Amino acid sequence: MFKKSMLARIVAVAAFATLSIGAAQAQDIKIGYNADQSASGVAELGISGRWAFEAAIEDINKKGGILGRKVVGVVRDDLGAPPKSIQNMTELIDSEKVSAVIGPANSGNALAWLHIPQNKKIPVIVPIATGSDITLRYAKEPQNYIFRVSMVDREQVALLVAYAVKASKSQKIAIIGDSTGYGQGGIKDTTEILKLHGVTPVAVEKFGSKDTDMTSQLNKIRDAGADTVIIYGIADGTAQVLRSMEKINYTPVTLGTWGSLSSLFPRMTGTKLSEQLILAASTTEDSNPQAKMLADRVRTHFPTLTTFPCAAQSYDSVMLLAAAMELAGTTDGPKVAEALEKVSGVQGIIKTYDKPFSKTNHEGLSVSDFYLAKWKDGKTVVRYEDEFTRSITAADLKR
């Protein structure tokens, strides 16, 4: 009797266990990751984001998954090419049936496929691409499915300009940007925000993104009397501008964007010169112990981790998504998107997100989350403070 019931129990438990494993597999929550990881110069950012994406999923699964279900990441490389990125998006949503997507790295690729998740009602969090328009295209729709946790171009500029206006003694500020869409957009944003402060740049110069000598442009900037220069370019272009400054012995207050967080920058300029640049950052490896830990985890897969903020932003994007799914009690796209606009108290690497999104604001980070930083010893990026940074108030951050 006893034996029989014991056997029955074992069989029942075993049967239940198998059943539940089968059911769990069928109900895994899939999240897609779509970004350049091999082709263009942006690939480094995509790779940093990818491994942090996987780390976040690992952490979520360790704590029992989302809604008690296991989370599976589906990673796709878009090769930096819009057609491939569009194809990946369709495949992730239609064949892989992902519940949400994290990506991409290139703003151009995002703009190429935004309509797909928007039409199919799949929430997207952009962890890297900074183009100002990305979250705005569907802002007037009943539900905008595009969110972002990254440094938006215009928000960075707001901080850089606020500092420039305070630090410049003569109010003679110059802008130099690369000739790509990124640099040109930056020049436009910077000029507009300077105008809000009542300042007209004394010189606006351009350089090719592969140029190695910007002395002629810098000579013109110096002739115009500028004592503060804002550089809009990625790490190697910015490094070449600083090298050229050194060549003509010109040392104005120099400001740059987060692109120069790449370790390529100090390796190209050398330690001493790298410390001349003040840049905008969302986070640095040294900002808290969790950040350090994430950086170490990403480095096991990608030893030359360059832009850490991409990793942190990608990690936080997954965490926000998980929180929204828990809040919605489902992975249904429209409900998750709605929940994203309500989530609060989500612990991320960069900060604790208290109601980061709303119906009208889909930017998880804004100028108030950014700070100025500098390279130190050519190895780490540390927070930078001086009398001017301390005097910046919310009213100075015009945008």
Added chain:
Amino acid sequence: MRRAGLRGEISRASEVRVIAILQAIFSGLALGSIYALVALGFNITYNTTKTFNFGQGEFLVAGAFVAVSGLLLFSGKGLTGNLSPEDVTISRYLLAMVLTIVVVGLLGVVLYYAAVRPFVGATSLSWVLSTIGFGIIIQNSALTIWGPSAMVMPSPLGREVIRVGGAGFLPQEVLVLVISILIILCLDWVMRRTKIGKALRAVAQSKNAAVLMGINVSAVIVLAFVVSSSLAGLAGLLIAPITTASVFMGLSLALKAFAAAIVGGLDNPRGCILGGFLLGLLEALIGLWHAELREISVFLMIIIVLVVRPQGLLGQRIVEKV
């Protein structure tokens, strides 16, 4: 008094102008010497086989990466670490140079047998596509081995700016210019004064006659591809400390070098060199005036030269006899 002040200001302004021009001329010459090296590579194979390597830019990439990896190996850091300035000594840089010349030269042999020889003499332009294809294979192999990140190669001469009368130059820029000129002079001497040079020129003039004179024509042609590829590799090694080594660096450099060869005259080595320096200088001086007009002016110059002198500045005019 006031006038003196004004005059002082004017002379100060013109002094700044002179320094800026000096600066531009120098950086133009440094970049121009790179164009000249690669253009010379186009010339050597064109003269011997009437073909050239459209993937020359990727050979330059290969040269830069072989050099970086060589330097890493010599400093005991494996193949894909980060180079620090103290890793790059002059002797290691010279060793890396030898390694680059050998490895990229061998790649040239492979290129010739795989992508050029099967199509030589045929009326088709198959070799254009096959050399481009070969370049793409090299580029993607480099991408697989070294990844998409740019690699920094410190200059063996350090990065302390050299100041000459207010203008500043990087030591590597001086090195690029000096080595390029040495190599150009050396090649010029070889072409004009040695037996190998004579053989190369003989093959260029007439393959059949060269065979009859007892010249091993196929060996000469392989040599031409080796020299041409090595020149591109060398250019990569020289330019990398200025630009960083990147898988994507080749195309624009090779395109400008090709333009230089066309401007100077594809069939004249001295013309190719002249074209290279001319292009570099033009770019730099136009940059002084309007940076965004540089590319436009370069390719405008090509069109003008081609209209006025289709054979290039120093090219030989081909007179068709009826």
